[in-house]
Each structure stands twice: as structure tokens, then as C-alpha cells.
Amino acid sequence: MNHPTESPLQPILAPGSIAVVGASRDAGKRGNMAIRYLQQNRFQGRIYPIHPKESEVLGLTCYPTVKSLPEAPDLALICTAAHTLPGLIRQCGERGIRGAVVLATGFSETGEAGQALEEEMVAAARAMGLRIIGPNTSGMFTTHCGANLVGFRDLRSGPIGLLSQSGNMALSLVTEAGQHPSLGFSTYVGVGNEADVQFHEYLDYFAADPYTRVIVGYVEGLKQGRRFLQSAARISREKPLVIYMSGRTAVGQQSARSHTGALSGSYALAKGVMRQAGVLLVERADEILPVANTLAATRGQLPLRGKRVAILADGGGHATIAADALHQLGLSIPRLGETTRNRLRELLPPSAAVNNPVDVAGGTDNHPQLFADCAEVLLADSDIDILLIVGLFGGYGLRFSESLSNDELQCARRLAPLPDRFDKPVLLQSLYRPLQPEPLRYLENTSIPLFSSIDEAARCLAAIADYDQARTRLADHEQSERAELSASVSDRIGEVLQSGRRCLYEYEALDALAAYGATVVPPQVIRDEQEFDEIVPSAAESRYVMKLVSRDILHKTDAGGVKLNLVPDDFVPAYREILANARRYRPDAAIEGVLLAPMAEPGVEVIIGVTRDRQYGPVMMFGLGGVFVEVLQDVVFRALPLSRADALEMLDGIRGSKVLDGVRGGAAVDRQALVSLMLAVSDLCVNHPEIVELDLNPVLARPMDYCVLDARILLNPQQEAA
């Protein structure tokens, strides 16, 4: 386990003293409200109002300038208009202030002039060693020190650290949390334009913050996606990161753009790289808090031993809904062993179902404590990893008889310590949760998360299993040995760029892959018809393929530059025809020659591609060829460098994954071979950042090996090392 050191943002986000620049005596002004919020939230530090003329604001001594302050406060909250900012930042820096929250709008989100002003402000901050939160932010709060700089009402402190690119979404989440007694926040930051401090830097703060047990983010687009992924992959081993990504569709992006200026990319791509980094990407905004709360509550019960869930229900309907939902989410609801079944039979009436789901069938109607008895039996079963209780618990007193409430409370007291005792997560859904009866109130803030919806409970349970799997993968993930730089590939790339080409010839691309350990058909380039005299007698394969090699003709098939199924006697005529076709297609094309290779044995067509994403840097795409990619867009993404575990997850991550196991009686493909090719591609693209695009399309995946049928590598001389 890493012991994270304190973040440099710590004194800024949990300040001991705050200057409010633009303080005001006018109750409607932000510079007045800000101080009131701090006072109402019992801010434990010193507050310094700054106003050129006032001597006192809300009972506090007011200072005319930051320069005149008696100490350098940890943080300046700047409430004045955009144009004042560069100057104020300099003044703050000179006074020794190390952090500022800038609320003003009118910066890069408004256009070029605002962009220039923002850059000037950031330059001043950098020069002064001061960090800026915002601008164009709703503010921030840290509950443990009462630093509420955003003015949300009724803030409850708790384990959730919140980062948001939308102030209204933060307000939504805080308001929603207000409905649930167990939900509360450590620190919130409205990141605003991220002019200075970036999203991933806040992650590092939360990682080190002892008040934060789970990190929640609302993201519309990341300016430094790669840095985010690196931070996330490190942090998520220790603390869960729950992210909701907005602007997934073109129409959503349109709206996101007009909001923060952040540009979103493909959601499929983001899903892949986020998953790789251990991030729990939630699909619905109304699942953000339930998932976060569940992970905060059950974090102590990880790692899991498996995904085997026992369902304990007091009614068949609820049991069935829960079983369906969990099964659809990929969890296992195993049949119970004979010992457990017998123990349950002893506890329950004869009509009870002691399968999984367990349905107590009225057994708890007069004695709700049976829930605790059954829970103990199920948790003691070594073939069960997680327990989900669904139904009416907590409401027996309301539904049947007041006298049962006490028995239910006893039951709650017995349930509460079970997760720790058995080291297994326990989740509880009750239709009475919204009514907050005493037994359920007792369970709030224990290790047992509560739900009113079975669907929500199932999704949160699946999130525990997802997070557990990612954590294990990231923890096991040795610093993957990366291949050393291949000098021959560097040289070749240098030569190609020198010659003004931007695309490697196919044989060069195959050579480059081979240099990183990929098994490729030895590419044979024929530059002269005479060479066939030597080749034909020794040709041992039954059929060959011949392809044009020309820098000027990218689409070889269109140009009549590909011949299949050739026997050696066909070589010379095919060569002549290809050259003739190429000259007809593009008379001025420079022709290097042709490539000759044996025809490949059949296999499953897959596609491996690498692009450099605007947000996330180099990413690999994997998919099955043909209709799977063209019609179903059945592809999966991961950021480079790829680990072996990442590559294996990619193979399993496509919907058509079963095709790799063999269809219509065919044998399974060699997954390890495919993985080794993907790792070679990863090493190649990471070591040679001039490669901006790579396409192996198709690769034939076969039972014993693979065969790269076409390889295309595009270069960009401007690209710097990743």
C-alpha cells in the first residue's frame, strides 16, 4: 500500500485562513455572501475581508489591499470582475498567498479576448508560484474546516470528494445527498476553466486527503486526459473513483461545448481507457451517489474472493427481480451447498425456498430477527462472496405490528457488524427505506449500504465487483517491462521522414512490428523481374499473394495492385500486370516494386489500430473485422502502454468475443499470440511517438498463431515523445 504524502493543494483546499477580495457590506453581493457562508459554516480559521474603503464587513476587520494584510492567508477568494484578475493575482503572490479561487466569468469560455486575459492571469500566477482554482467556477468547499466558499446550504460532511465541471451538477449532487442521511462530502471543487490547476491534480489531493474515501467526478471533457488516466490508475488502487461523463453524443457535446468549452471525444474510447485506469464510469447521473456511497461503505471488505452473490428475500417477487438484475450484470447466484441449505431449513418454515435466492416465505413475519440468522448462515458459506438482502426489512413494524419494530432493531444491530466479521460486503434494499423507520436509520453510516430500489442495489453491487476486479488488475500490474528502443526502427523512420514520405511501406511496417517481437510473414520485396528466376524454383508454398509497393498509391486494391492465389508460374505475368495497372492508375507514381508473400491460412479477422487521441494520447482499438466493426461498431479501446491484463480484457471486452472461442465448430484462436502482437504494437507506438496512426486490418487470428494481412503506419514528424 502506498502512503500518499500531502498534496501541495492541501493548504489551499483546506485553508486555515482566507482573504475575501471584493468583500462587500451589500447582502446581495457575492463578496458579502461568501463571508456569511463561512461564518454560518463555522469556518475555523481567520477571514480577512479586502475592500478599498470599508473598515468592517460582517463584524470583521476589513483591509484595503492584500498587501496590507497582517499575515499571508492560505487562500484568496476573489469575487471581483475578470479584468481585475491579472493584477490581483500578482498582488496576492507578492503578499505570499499561494492559492486563489477565481469566481469571475469572462475568460477563455467567452472567446479570444477572454482567452488572452486568462493566459495573462495564469502567467502571473506561475511567476508568483500561486495556484488558481477556476476561473468561471461556482467555488469550492471543505466541510471538515467549514470552508464553504460556494454557499450550498445544509452541507453534510462525509467521505465523498467531489470534482465537477458543472456547478449545477454539484448543486444537484449536494441536494440529492441531502435526502440520504448517510451521504456527505469532504471537499468539493468546481474546477471551472481549469486555467491553472487541472482535473488530475485535484485527484492527487483527494488521494492524500484522509477525509475522502471515494472520489466522484462530473466530467464533460479533459484537457489533460493522459495525465488524468495516469493519476487515476495510481489512485484507484487505494480509493474508488466514480466518474460520470457527459457530452457522449454529438448533441450532448454541442451542449457541453457551449457550457465549458471542453471538448469531448468518443464515449466508447473514454469508456475503455477509464475502465483501464480503474475508474468506475457510471452510465446514469442518478447512479453517481448510490455507487459512491456503496463503495465508501464497503471498501473495507475488499478484495472479494469472487462474484458469487447470495440473495435473501422475504418475497418471491423481490427475489426474482434481484436475481434477474444481478445475472444480467454478470454476477453469479450459485446454488447453495447442502450444509447451508440444511442450516437454513432448520431456521425457516417448510414453505421457504432454501435455494439461492433464499425466500423466507413468511418466516420473518413474526420474527424479523430471522434475517440476521439467515444472513449469518449465508455469510459463513465459503462459496458466497456478497450478500444482498431485499424486501421489507425495517417495515415490519409499519406493515404488521408496532411490536415487531423492536425485534427489527435488534436485527439491525446484529446485521451491522456482519460485513466486518465475515469480511464480505452486505447490501440491503428495503421498500420502506424512504420512510426511514428506526431499524434502517440505525443502519445508516454502517458498512451496510441501503437502497430503496432493487435495480439500484444490483447496479451498486456490480460496481463493487467491477472496482474489485480493476483494483486487483492494477495491483498485480507489474511495471510492465517495456521493450527497449529499436535503433533500426528509429533509423528507418528517420529515413522515411527525410525522404518526405508520411506513410511506411507495408514491408517497412511489418519490419517495424518484427523488431518489437511480432511474428510477421517475412516480407519479400521484388524490385526487378529478374529476381523471380531465383524465387520461382524455391517457392514452397502452394499459393501466394502479390502487392504493389508505391509511396504514391495508398489504395492498392483500387489501383489493381493486388493479386491473390498465385502459383509460381503466375509470378512474372502478375508482376507485369500490377505494374501496368499502377502506371495506368497513376502515371506519375514512383513504384518501388511488389511484395510477395504466401497466402495465409484462414482465421478469424480482427483489427488492431492505434491512434493518438486529442484527450488521452495514444490509444489502441481492437475489434473483429467485417460486420462487427462496420455495422455493430463492436470495438474496445485502451490507452498505451498496454499491459498483458489490459490486452486480455480487450479480447473479452467486445460483444462478439465468443467468435474468438470458435464458431460453427471452428477451434478457438490463440489468445496469447494475439496478446503478444498487441503488446508489440504498444511498444512500437510508445517508443516511436512519430507514429500517429497504425492499422493492422485485417489480422487473421488462428488456433496456433496469427497472420498480419495488411499493415499501415502513418508518421507525423512534429510528434514529440509521449
Add this chain to the structure above:
Amino acid sequence: MNHPTESPLQPILAPGSIAVVGASRDAGKRGNMAIRYLQQNRFQGRIYPIHPKESEVLGLTCYPTVKSLPEAPDLALICTAAHTLPGLIRQCGERGIRGAVVLATGFSETGEAGQALEEEMVAAARAMGLRIIGPNTSGMFTTHCGANLVGFRDLRSGPIGLLSQSGNMALSLVTEAGQHPSLGFSTYVGVGNEADVQFHEYLDYFAADPYTRVIVGYVEGLKQGRRFLQSAARISREKPLVIYMSGRTAVGQQSARSHTGALSGSYALAKGVMRQAGVLLVERADEILPVANTLAATRGQLPLRGKRVAILADGGGHATIAADALHQLGLSIPRLGETTRNRLRELLPPSAAVNNPVDVAGGTDNHPQLFADCAEVLLADSDIDILLIVGLFGGYGLRFSESLSNDELQCARRLAPLPDRFDKPVLLQSLYRPLQPEPLRYLENTSIPLFSSIDEAARCLAAIADYDQARTRLADHEQSERAELSASVSDRIGEVLQSGRRCLYEYEALDALAAYGATVVPPQVIRDEQEFDEIVPSAAESRYVMKLVSRDILHKTDAGGVKLNLVPDDFVPAYREILANARRYRPDAAIEGVLLAPMAEPGVEVIIGVTRDRQYGPVMMFGLGGVFVEVLQDVVFRALPLSRADALEMLDGIRGSKVLDGVRGGAAVDRQALVSLMLAVSDLCVNHPEIVELDLNPVLARPMDYCVLDARILLNPQQEAA
């Protein structure tokens, strides 16, 4: 519009007088509680306790037997044990009682003895002309007359009619509805074992019931699925049917079985036939009530003119989430026309986004009524069909200043009539909804459904569009002209069954399809080698296929009974080889001859199949061939008979539907031709119920036509007409 007549169940489900058989003075007994519930719910009719010895129960005169009652009450609620039932039902019938609710368990759900008892009870009821609700039911209630026979607390009356196969799910829904001031119920029936009255009969009651505006069902399995579909298709033109189906997965079915004994089938199949019948199948149990409430509230605004949604938001985050969610659900968020944009610009501050989504960008902060102004502008736009408002509305008074509450209330008053005025649905999401501020309380029970979750609002909006589409399809759906019975097909089927065969020869199957108008390659059966002398000279196609015809060999390819790519010179040797292979494969096989047909031009492989489902009767499956079916299970189902609109929806209903539009430069297939084939198959299978299975696999769908490459029809002589 149909004007439904009163249901025969009406006096039973909304009784004017009730006999409580098994009445008791013991407050813990069901026969005492039942009377208390009725009294507490101010039941407006007469209550007759029945007990052999008591003279008075809860202040009411008690009668020793039903025979001794002074009148025949509409309904008997029977609280006594199972074994008393057949006798009691007879007594009730003799006294002229026409309906009974039987609470007792111990019937078919427990095994053979219970099954026999249940049958005896039903026989008694049938003989007496009495209808039974249950047994094994939690009971029923009808709010408008105070007939609460189930004892749920705090029942609120409202437009939802509820049918449930799980008492606990009914309790869940009633408890959940209690949280939301606009949700209430007309009638609830716990259908229990459905020993007598079946699920679809209750649907007919709800269809005619003026208190019910939307029907909700929790279903684990249907005993008479076909009758259900017929009722649903009729009713859903007038009232929305919202169904949640449980037991979708094997593990869920396991649990459902142990609960009610109802057997569930494939969920994919149920999804298809439910959709066809206009049912709104909700995927999450926590969406049942929101969807039902939305449809009840917006029913008056149907039909829609389209699926074009305007989003009105007071923050970019909410706008983006809403746009993403709606887009993913298939709704359109069109760009606004210049007129509307200009009108919005006049209303809103310069920083506002007058695209769609509209983001008021603080414009409403001091003047929430702007929401109503903007809503009017958007609803007046003829290119907008639905309006979704998301964000903070109703909470300005809480968030900013008390003084805004009044403006918000004014706004609510202006919003409420807009759906009716513009005849377009309006939905409103506010993060303040759980706090129930006055402006939102005002909107409860108007035509504007309210939401706290954007995701939920989006799904409910999509449900409106789905329902509208189904309604339109069902309303347009002429009594599809069915083909008349083909005597030749009847004769052939008779002959085949007579001969002891259960499977038509392929050429017979093709003949049968042709008789119902399908275009099939004229099947030519060769029974003797000499026939080739005549055929070979006139063979005009370039390539042929030859297939074995034998009643004893089903898997022709395995037996070496198929030869492809034949030219006429190959016919005789191929014929001999096929016969030799067949004799080797199964020496005792009766061999009819071979089938000769031209090789088909290439096309898109599709599969059309018909089976008789245990629940829903004859259903058609449609899918793309190859990996689409084998790996992705990408198939869609509809019940027969099929309408043209059904068939078209099937083609669009598979995930790989785009393949039919042509891939890799190929032309689109002829959808109308495929549809005509599907209708021919439908007619064939409906007219000849002896056909228990039909498989056209594959059919080649082509740009101008289709070609059935293989046809298999299985018969069952026992099958009666559908």
C-alpha cells in the same frame, strides 16, 4: 374510439356489498382485519360477517352461513382454509353470489393434492356461474368505493389500475406511490394462482373502468399468453399498458417458479410479442410507476406529430445529460429554427444558448417566470413535439431568495395549462422535487409529470414516444386480409401425416410456401436417373445444387447428401454419389430422390423461423444468419398472425439492421419482398396449425428479390387450430 362496455367483473371488483366468510372477533385474524380495513377505508356498501357461532363482529350483525344472508352480496371474501373452499364456493353460488376472493394458500402452488383441490373448487364455481379471484392471493382493492380487501395502508386513489403476480411487489408499488403526491390507484388485483379469472380478463375490466387511465402489471409468467396479447393489442389503443416482466433469466425463473408456479419463457420473445401488442415493457422495476404516471398525465396530448424534443435548462450540465440520454434513447433534439431562436434571444441574456438544448444561462436567476416564456416559444414551434424542462425550477426560492418563490408559483400556474393549449407533452425535472417546494406541489396532478432524475425523465419521455408509435401502428392496422385456406396444402399435410411422416420434404415445404404467395425456386424432384436425359439439354443456369430427399435423413449435409456448383455434366455422377452416400450413412433409409435447383445469386443471409410458444402460441423469429444469430443472438420475435407493420418493425428491430441497407458498397435488400415472404409464412402457419415448427434457414435477401435456400417444416398431428 371504442366505447367499452362494462366488464362482467365490474360488480365483483367494485362491489356494493361484501360477505366476509370466516369473520372473527380476534383482532389478529384475517377475518377480523378484513372487516376493519373495510371500515377504515369507509367502504360504502354493506358488510356481512359470516361465522357459525358469533352474532356480532366489529359492530356488524353476523350470519351463521351465506345461505342465511338477507341478500346476495356482490362478493364473498373467503378467509378460511383451503379444504373448506369447494363446499363454500357451492354455498356462495347457491345463495346467488357471483364472485369470491379466495385468500387461502395450499392449492396448485403446493403440488398434486393442492392442484386437485383447486380443480374441484373451480369446477364448483363454473357450475354455479361464480368467478374466483385467486386463490393464493393477497387480495384486491378498489379505492373509489373503499373496497380495500388487502389491507395496504394509506391508499391513495388515482388513475393506475394494478395487476400483480406478487403480493410483495404490489406492496412495493403502493408504498413507493405513497412518496409521490400525484400517484394513486383505481383498483388492484393480486391475481394469485389465476385458477379461474385469468390475467387478460382483468385487463378487460380495466379497459372499461372509467377510474383507470393506465394499467400496470407485474408478470412472472402468463398461463394464457395468447389471450393476453389479444386483449392487450385491443386495449392499448385506448389505455397504456405498462408491464414489468420478471423471471427473465434462468436464475430469475428458478426463483419465480418457486413463487407462483408460473413458467416464464425467453425474455427476448416476450419483449417482441409485448411490443407488438402495444405493451410498454419496462426494464427496471423502479421505472414502473414513473412510466405509468407519465403516460397517465400526458395521455391527452397524444398522438404526437413526431419525436422532436426541445430541452429547456438552467445549466449546461443538466442540459448535456438530458441531451445525451434522449439521443441514446432514439429521440431527436433538432436545431431550432431562426424564428424561435430570435424569439428566445429577445427573452434571454446574451450568454444564453439558444440552440437546442436551450440554456438560459442565469437568465432565470432573478426571474423564474422566464421558464414559462421560453416554454411558450418552444411549444409554439411546429418543429417541436415534446418539451423537457430540466434543472432547478421550483427551488429558486430555496436556493437564492424566498422572494422568488412567488414568481416561481406564477410560473407554475402558467406552465400547467401549456400541454393542453399546445397539445404537446411537457415534462419537468427539478433537483428540488424531493423537497416538494410549493411551485412543484402546484404542478402535481396537472398534465405535467415531475421528476427528480434526468435519466428517469428521459426514459419516461421515450416511453411516451414508444406508446404513441405502438398506438398509431395498432390503430392503422386494418384487420389484415388473411389468405384463404389452401386446400392443396391441407391435403398434402393430411397425406404426409397419414404416411406417418412428421417432417415435410423440402420441396413440399417450398410448395406450401408458394401456395401462400411466396416466390420460391420451382422445386424439381428427380426420382430416377433417366430423368436427367431430358433435363440436361435444357439446363439454362450456369450452376446447380442437388440435395437428397429422404424422410429418414434430416441432416442432409452430414450424410453427404448435398452437392453444390454443379454443371449439367455433373448431374448424373452427383446423383449417384448422393445416393451412395445416403445408403452408406443410413442403409435402411427410404430415399425419395434428389432435389435439383439453380445455385442462388449471393445475398444477405437471413433466418425466418416459426415455433409454437408455450405461452404465446405461434411466434415468428427473424434474424440475420451466421454470427449474428450464433454469437450475438440478434433476433426479434412477433406473434402470428403478422401484420405488414409488424414485419417491417422486425426488420428494423435487430441490432444488425443496417446490414439490410447494404454493407461494403453492396445494395440494400428488397425489404418489401422479405416482408411478403414473412406474411406468407404467417398465413401458412396460422391456417395450418399442424405446423409446429418452420425454419427458412437461410433465406438470401437480395436487392430485387429473395431466395429460400432451405425450408424445413415439422408437423404435429395433435395440434388444434389456434
